[in-house]
Amino acid sequence: MFRLIGNRLLLLAPTIIGLSVLLFLWVRALPGGPATALLGDKATPEAVARVNEAYGFDRPILEQYFIYMGRILSGDFGNSLLTSRPVLEEFAARFPATLELTAFALLFAVGFGIPLGYWAARNVGRWQDQAAVLLSLMGVVVPVFFLAFILKWVFAVQLGWLPTDGRQDPRIDATHYTNFFVWDGMITGEYDAAWDALTHLVLPGVALGTIPLAIIARITRASVLEVQNADYVRTARAKGLAPRLIRNRFVMRNALLPVTTTLGLQLGLLISGAVLTETVFAFNGIGSFLWDAIFNLDFPVLQGFIIFIAVIYSLINLLVDVSYGLIDPRVRVS
């Protein structure tokens, strides 16, 4: 087990180093070069020269790379061109928001996806199954941003059931310690604030969670179908074990394996989706900040955030693999 984790962590290193090389080259490939990218709008030649010297952009490329790596390793990702704040600080301030949103979306996807898939498999071939399959197909083919602004228009603007944007109604005077707003509301006893923060999660969470929901439902359905006919299940049935026991111990447990792997993979999708969703709902997380960074070519932010996201993404996949091992004893042995 620990060996598995160790191996995976070792594999992470070349990935991150490779990524840093790519990002390093990327900035140098930007139109106008790194100094112009750094200075933004209107760089005077003197300013460009100053930056080139300060950042060592005039030195040999290999030396530049080591300077760059040195900065990164000492935690200096530079300052955002947009907000003039350290990139690391910007990330830390917004990450809880995105984590909260992603968690909600994933909860929604799993909470509805697995039962839906299971239900479809139980009713395989009947109209329930077909409806579920159709529903999950729709979930995959509708673009996230389209879904987001339609949901918002219908449920927030037209019906007024849910808030249109943001993370918290400013009329509620909430105390924030951790920047996980729902959690903050719970620990401070400001339940109205927690509830309010939760209502702000619903629409973006549903928009973000729809694709994973559809995929999870389909995978659950397929793997339940497969497991149902597996030899050990037949044996268990033949032995006269209670159907409920069979379902819980044999079918579900084994059927969940592929679902677990999918979860890790969904994460990349969720972060891509978060860029679009957070923007539509003016949700102050890393997604909406990335959007601004994209539009303003705030390259220190893009550079730093991509590395953070890659690290987090890889770590989560590692976790998924580990949990995979926990569910499936065979993986543990090998």
Add this chain to the structure above:
Amino acid sequence: MSSFLRRRIAAVTAAGAAVALVLSGCAQSQRDDSGAEASGGEGDASSVDSQFIFAASSDPKSLDPAFANDGETFRVSRQIFEGLVGTEPGTPDPAPLLAESWETSEDGLTYDFQLKQGVTFHDGTDFNAEAVCANFDRWYNFTGIQQAETMSYYYGKLFRGFADSPEDAVYESCEAVDEHQARITLAQPFAGFIASLSLPAFAMQSPSAMEEFGADEAGGTAESPELSEYARAHPTGTGPFAFESWNVGQDISLSAYPDYWGEQGDVQEITFRVIDDPVARRQSLEAGQIDGYDLVAPADVADLEQAGFKIFTRDPFTILYLGLNQEVEELKDPKVRQAISYAIDKDALIRQTLPEGTKPATQFIPDSVNGYTEDVETYDYDPVKAKELLAEAGYENGFTVDFNYPTGVSRPYMPTPEQVFSNLSGQLAEVGIKVNAVPEKWSPDYLDRVNGTADHGIHLLGWTGDYNDTDNFVGVFFGQQKPEFGFDNPELFTALSEARQEPVLEEQTPMYEEVNRMVSEYVPAVPLAHPAPSLAFAERLDDYPASPVNDEVYNQIELNK
């Protein structure tokens, strides 16, 4: 990474400790306090919801207005700070504010300001002549990166020189004659001096707070300046609202300053929420989550009004024009430029793409600005004449020209550039001028190309006046040779520079009128319209101090609920 982790761990520990505090009811009582404060205001404040939520399109760049030049920063700093000079409500004209009156010497070099008494900064210190001088000296003594255009833009632009380059400087010295009289001496005459002081960049800030929180210790480099502690969390002025908190990317809170010298209104608490998408701002208003937002899209105005929302329109202090780059062969010919002027139906353009309240433009300044004159060539819509002129210039069959315009941007003078482009290209096609569309992202691509290179054709651009000053419009556009227009007209440049240097307003006016006539005959660009920016508010808002130069302070807002 590790320091990041450590910080998170620290935050979690802090949260744990906080739980204990909260269990003892501390946080709860804090909330009650703020509620009591909110309803404890003056007048009928108790009968209205005194929290006012306004949607900003972005975070301010800084809370220190001396180092800013963007609208969102100024919107916030206008609540916190006041300058020596304000504006007459609803006009761009200067009016007394922290200075009750002023006297100018004959030579236009010495200004004596009589200061308002009994004014305090939010940190409790007195506002007096020494504070005034501290501010002027602070600006003058900016060094290094503080002088960069990205920082002290307005001071650099208008006062032209700093202590380390006194030969160009407009400012010379400031003297506290007594507690309430400050004397500013200029090194050279500057007719726009008083008007320029109405800019938020020249607001009075508390010298003691600036020192305590290191306002001038902004770190970083000119490329990516780091905000000082003062500019992040301790802006201290004399205005009706004091700073509370700033959650970057989310909101900024201000609350009424209890010792404000003037009147406090219905609003006791202001929250600026950051919502960068214009559609989201509108929807947020419709859903009742904000009380108002700025720069309402023209298409939304009628819709919102019908739904019961309050629309306030600022008197236009803007100009939208079609720039004609004379580096382009065809555009060198004045007949072609005149033909383009005749080919454009400004009324149709306004009707189809610009907000209500927009006025067609005949020159490059709005009529409230000094030097505006009816006596200019107006080029009323006349496609037949346009074709004749084109034929005379040798383009019977028209010609093709690049048309540069920005995308995905909304400016007060140009809410929907794509639509303006679409409309104008249709109009030009009717007289035989075909356009080749060159759309670009507003910043930096479009601005760089149009302002910095000769590689563009006709293009859309405009301006919103900062304060009432003619040079702030015409001088900016045509005061010198610029790649934007690609022409060299020494006669015009001289006329403008002479007008700018004239210290006496009465003498300046005819000079600018003459400039406007010259420009209208030369047609370096076609003035299209003075678009009127609109704001939309919730129904509970009775009055909003709409100002052509955005000098809108929220203590003047009237609420009915």
Add this chain to the structure above:
Amino acid sequence: MSVNLPPAAGGPTGDLTPGGSPAPDPASGGLLPGTTGTVVAAGPGRDDGGPVKGTSVWKDAFLRLRRNPAAIAGAVIVALFLLVAVLAPLIAPYPGEAVPGAREITPGHIPGPGELPQFPLGLDRFGGDVLSKLIWGAQSSLMIGVVSTALGLAGGMVLGLLAGAFGGWVDGVVMRIVDILLSVPNLLLAVSIAAVLGQGPYAVMIAIGVSQVPIFARLLRSSMLSQKSADYVLAAQTLGLSRRTITMSHVLPNSVGPVIVQATLTLATAVIDAAALSFLGLGGGRPETAEWGRMLTYAQSELGIAPWLAFLPGLCIAVTALGFTLLGESLREALDPKSRAR
């Protein structure tokens, strides 16, 4: 399993994981395509062509597809949109960027579907004919989808082939490259590429193409690895065929099935991604350019007065993606030896 709709043995992403097993499993049923005729183990039951070159699997799959209503629905949708895309110059009433109705537009009103006879689906904010723009949009969307998928496929095949054929350190290096590409979320990767290349349809194609490379590379590699240990490869090796011959003429052709399935599914994603990128404003060109994603960008601000501007292009994107998904899923099912064996 008598399911009409694609039952998805492993979801669209399942192919990347050890969990879903879309790659034909050589162990189960032992039906290996008779590419050479030398090592054919015919599937039980239906074996129409016998050991004739290139028949069994694909012909069989085709027959099965013809009987699957989901496949037919998918094929009809795709064919329809392809036809519209190709015939756009003939059937679209106006050019894509034309604004024939500019005079009918005011800030507060946009004529809707059926309001003006000459514009059956109404106008957009610029005065463009919505019907024409949807038609031209089909062309640009499908063009971007097909080209970018072709790019992704080509890149992925090369990487996958290198990894699968050589193994060892080559495999290690290729897989690290794939890991790096996978560790950046698709959209961010695409946007970063577009930042270097500038705005425009080509940048969008390359951006989407590159972001697809890792999927294909992984898929081809794992599929090749599973083929390599198959009986017929061992047989070929004992016959003394060179490694190169075995790889190029046996392993590779037999590994492309899942890749083709994935390519069909990826077309759906590519159409959606293309819309997302042009929604983000990376499409370049004039604002009136006929692209579904761009139409949605401008539609957002008009939802109140002109909801059709959002619904029509949204519907087109979803239906096109649905067509490719149905087709891909059915193809997957048809090629799956487990269900074939039935």
